[in-house]
Amino acid sequence: MKKIWLLLCMICLLMVGGTASAGANYPDHLGGDSNFICVDGHMGYGFYLDRSSLVVEEYNPPEYRIAVNVCEVENPAYNTAIGRVFTNEFAYNWTSRRMYVNSNGRWRYLDPNGS
Numbered sequence: 001m002k003k004i005w006l007l008l009c010m011i012c013l014l015m016v017g018g019t020a021s022a023g024a025n026y027p028d029h030l031g032g033d034s035n036f037i038c039v040d041g042h043m044g045y046g047f048y049l050d051r052s053s054l055v056v057e058e059y060n061p062p063e064y065r066i067a068v069n070v071c072e073v074e075n076p077a078y079n080t081a082i083g084r085v086f087t088n089e090f091a092y093n094w095t096s097r098r099m100y101v102n103s104n105g106r107w108r109y110l111d112p113n114g115s
Contacts, residue, residue, distance in 0.1 A: 030073060031080035039070065046076035050085075062094035 026041030036048040053069035089102035
């Protein structure tokens, strides 16, 4: 019984260690440049928001809309070459305290507790 318990503990430690190293593949800033902020990472691709590209499209309180470029980088831990750039639009309603993203022409609510 002790051996089984020890084996399970070792497996858990290996899994936790693997998870921590997987997160290291996506640096917080692309190439150390604080202008490019990591907003997502998936299957070897990091997605970095370009702060200098932010544009206010609508400033009409309580409605606000911005657009920002996001850069896709393959293997950002070892590579800083931007492979693709796309623009995301976001809307925020101060009264309802809700944020939305424009997804294929439709505004989708961004749940702060969601993925």
